[in-house]
């Protein structure tokens with residue numbers, strides 16, 4: 615049976631690869647809503663190709679352009695446009711939401727889709743970093759599955775299949791090391807955005823590429839794993855694995871370690887999530903172990919990567935702290951990409967904001983959105999005078 619699907623962030627790195635999987639399985643999914651932020655022409659082409667009933671874009675002016683070109687569909691814009699998309703045809707609970715947005719704008723649409731009882735294939739890791747407790751509690755209440763797209767969580771999910779969760783001793787998340795894995799702390803003082811955007815192993819959106827260079831991305835993945843798999847922070851470890859073929863591992867109490875190994879290609883975890891955790895052919899390249907030859911693992915030095923430690927700290931402190939961690943980082947990365955601050959200032963900003971986090975033990979959606987906005991605005995204001 616054909617399944618209805620909503621794709622948020624259709625023009626991004628993940629969004630485009632989601633569409634490749636849909637193209638490879640035209641019998642499986644029907645696109646009912648699509649969104650993009652700025653690329654109105656690209657979105658327009660996607661509307662011609664996939665014929666959704668609804669589309670949303672960043673601004674009101676661009677929405678007018680879209681409406682003019684596509685009078686046959688409904689059009690929205692801005693934050694409300696994302697929520698309209700996520701809740702499109704609200705009576706149909708089986709519609710799959712694929713969230714490929716970047717940043718905190720992904721939280722509210724996920725929340726509203728889960729509230730309707732819809733399953734969510736989640737690439738937007740900021741959703742669970744900011745609002746993991748809120749989203750997972752709601753998902754349990756509504757009997758909704760959150761299907762991870764991030765390759766590390768897909769790997770863990772695959773290593774858990776058919777095994778007793780009570781027998782898990784540890785989850786081990788692998789890290790490529792990002793663009794600066796061979797640089798010392800001293801050398802990091804002078805690196806710029808162009809260098810940081812050169813990921814050694816693959817190409818992704820700008821924000822996650824910077825998050826990989828600071829290791830914040832790995833910290834986010836620890837927080838995501840905690841929420842997705844209900845595992846305490848002290849049972850989640852990270853390891854440096856520069857080849858990036860082992861996507862993550864699960865260690866069991868009998869001493870077995872299960873790993874998921876494949877080429878670095880997001881289309882594999884995307885397809886696994888879209889099909890609800892079952893295996894289907896997809897355009898991913900097959901991996902030749904002989905050509906890989908060697909796999910290496912080493913310790914991630916906490917002094918070299920302080921942002922990983924900040925993520926554990928925010929997770930352990932709980933409440934509003936992970937939201938503050940994310941917001942400060944999001945604004946700092948934006949400043950770094952605009953060449954307004956040096957690389958190491960990203961971690962200084964996050965450290966400072968974590969130290970001054972407001973107190974809020976059980977934040978609601980409104981609390982999270984408010985603190986996110988306040989922290990981001992304050993950071994941007996301080997540096998963009």
Ligand code: NAD
Pocket residue numbers: 622623624625626627628629649650651652653672696714715716717719737738739740763764765817818819820821822880
């Ligand atoms: P990207 O920058 O390539 O794409 C982001 C998409 O979100 C675009 O379609 C853009 O139009 C939209 N968008 C951005 N800001 C928006 C806003 N304010 N309002 C509405 N739409 C907005 O990012 P990406 O690399 O595809 O990453 C998407 C998410 O997936 C991120 O959370 C990232 O951490 C996660 N992720 C990405 C990869 C990867 O390989 N790219 C791997 C794992 C996880």
Ligand code: MG
Pocket residue numbers: 764765766835
């Ligand atoms: Mg990842």
